[in-house]
Each structure stands twice: as C-alpha cells, then as structure tokens.
Amino acid sequence: MAGISGVGHGIYRSGIARRMAQWLDALPRPLLACEITPQYVAAARWTRRGNSLEGFAVEPLPEGAIVPSAIETNLVAAASVSAAVSYVLKRLEARGQEIALLIPDPVIRVFVLHFDSFPRSPDEAIPMLRWKLKKSVPFEPEETLISYMRQAPRDDGVDIVTALARLRIIKEYEQILTAAGMVPVVVMSSSLAALPLLEDHRPTLMARISGTTLSTAIVRESILCGYRCTDLPVAAAQLSPQALLDEIYPIAAYYQDSWSEGIQSVRLAGLYERMEEFRPVLETELRCPVGSLLHAAEAEGRIPGDARPLAERQLDALVGWMLNR
Numbered sequence: 001m002a003g004i005s006g007v008g009h010g011i012y013r014s015g016i017a018r019r020m021a022q023w024l025d026a027l028p029r030p031l032l033a034c035e036i037t038p039q040y041v042a043a044a045r046w047t048r049r050g051n052s053l054e055g056f057a058v059e060p061l062p063e064g065a066i067v068p069s070a071i072e073t074n075l076v077a078a079a080s081v082s083a084a085v086s087y088v089l090k091r092l093e094a095r096g097q098e099i100a101l102l103i104p105d106p107v108i109r110v111f112v113l114h115f116d117s118f119p120r121s122p123d124e125a126i127p128m129l130r131w132k133l134k135k136s137v138p139f140e141p142e143e144t145l146i147s148y149m150r151q152a153p154r155d156d157g158v159d160i161v162t163a164l165a166r167l168r169i170i171k172e173y174e175q176i177l178t179a180a181g182m183v184p185v186v187v188m189s190s191s192l193a194a195l196p197l198l199e200d201h202r203p204t205l206m207a208r209i210s211g212t213t214l215s216t217a218i219v220r221e222s223i224l225c226g227y228r229c230t231d232l233p234v235a236a237a238q239l240s241p242q243a244l245l246d247e248i249y250p251i252a253a254y255y256q257d258s259w260s261e262g263i264q265s266v267r268l269a270g271l272y273e274r275m276e277e278f279r280p281v282l283e284t285e286l287r288c289p290v291g292s293l294l295h296a297a298e299a300e301g302r303i304p305g306d307a308r309p310l311a312e313r314q315l316d317a318l319v320g321w322m323l324n325r
Helices: 080-089 124-133 167-178 190-198 240-260 272-286 293-299 306-311 317-323
Strands: 033-036 042-044 055-060 098-103 107-113 144-151 158-166 184-188 205-211 213-220 223-231 265-269 289-293
Touching: 033 080, 033 293, 033 317, 042 080, 042 317, 055 080, 055 306, 080 167, 080 306, 098 167, 098 190, 098 213, 098 317, 107 124, 107 223, 124 144, 124 158, 124 223, 144 167, 158 167, 190 205, 190 213, 190 293, 190 317, 213 240, 213 265, 223 240, 240 272, 265 272, 272 289, 289 293, 293 306, 293 317, 306 317
Parallel strands: 033 098, 098 184, 205 265, 265 289
Antiparallel strands: 033 042, 042 055, 107 158, 144 158, 205 213, 213 223
C-alpha cells in the first residue's frame, strides 16, 4: 500500500525504519523474510541484484505449537517453532543476516484514527496515541510498541494508521530468529505484508483467514479505510459461506456509511480449494466481483514469474512482501 507518509516507532525496530518517510515504501529491504504462523514457518531469499526470488522453504508446525494472542504467551511449543525456523533458514543457507519477520495478525492491533490536528514530532505524537488508545488495548502503556503513519483523511484533519503490540510478545518471535543467528530489522503482521497484492484503484475488501483468525481490510487509492481482526469459531475447512459473510458484512457496511460508496471488489485468502463455495453467496450479498487474492493479482499481472512458486504454495504474505520490496 504505497503513498502513506509518516514516521514509525516501536514495531519497526531498526533506526532506519523509525525514520521512514513512507509506510511500507521506505522500510529496510533485507534479502530474507520469514513468516511464522500457527500452521507453518516459511522463509524466502531474494537476490541482491534484480530482486528475484532465489529460494524458499516451508516447514509445518505441530497443531497448537503457536496460539496467537496480543496478550498471552504465543509460543506454546517454543522448541518446535525454533526447530522449524532453524530448518528453513538452514535450507536457505542463512545465518548472521538481516531478516524481515512476519507474524500472526492477532499480535499486532491496527487502528485508523482521525484527528483534527496531529503533531509532527514523534515525542508529542506517541504520548497522544497512547492516551487515545489506552482503553483499547489490554496491556499497560509502558509495555506497548507503537508504529504510526499519516494518510489522507475523508474530511478535514488527518487520519493516522496506528499499529500496537505488546513488547513481550514481539520479543518472543524476535528471540526465535536471533537464537538462529539472524537479525530481525522489520516486524510486521502477515496481512499487512499481503496488502500490496490488492489492486486498490477501486474500493477493495480483503478477507484473509489463517487458522481461526479472520483479518479484514479495505483499501482505496492507497488509503487503508478499515481494518478488523477477529477470531472465528472454526477454521477455514469448517467455515460456511454465510458465517464468513456475517463476519465481513459489518466492515463493508461501515465503509459504505463512512465513504458513501460500496465495496467494488472482494479478495479472499486462506480458503484454498473451497474458494468456489464462497463466491456465489458473497457476490450476491455484496454485489461485486469476488475472487482469490493471489489468483486475481496474478491475472492482473502483478505477480512476477519467479514469485509463482510462492503463490502456488499460497504464501501470500511472502509474495506481498516481495512486491513491497
């Protein structure tokens, strides 16, 4: 999602990232990225020149090894996660290098906040955001990592996209990589990493399922118009089309009320071979085309040929990060 300017602190851990001029456009560009999910660990390496995919590796995790949470310990079976990380990094012959770390969506909470005016100085902005969100996060302000960026508002004033996470939880994931000899310089949620896959010249809703987590985002002309992360009662294999519609309809209705226009396309991820079961119900109720996030991006010519192995394995976060690079 290009074109959002601002300054980030906290979640983007390196000094370079904290001085970024544009969200997702000026982050460090390590040659390696690792995504850790409740189902698997995946890592990819890109060439130093040409930004081509050099290789990738995927290792499944035992069920229950990771329980994503913004509050509680995530790595229930830390030894299994550590072994999987070590395996994929060994496959890529990676050690002692900088790496981007993509983690489960529930760990990082995302808000789109409107202000009449907003300070330019991070020293003033961070306390204002802490105060604004103190009742929205279930941990103490001093435990909170905050990253923020400006974007164009609907009306007068300024909109601030804010991401928050608990320091202790972020460190859980970082320590797995540092123990494997790597240097994490960017930490981002998987769905935020996948946003570059969206063609956002028209209002587009992304609904992305990972395990029992549903992340829903709406983008329009490089603006994040809405974001929601919820727990589903079942995983994607047991989810019904009506249940998914019930989950995403509120954010679609919110967008229509706030922006005076409806969603014009929907992109789904995490349904795999069940995709066609969901299309008719969603298209009828939302009155717009519905398609696979990766298949649509490929049909629109936005996935380079060398990224297709990642797309074939449904590694949308790594493909999105590659496009962002």
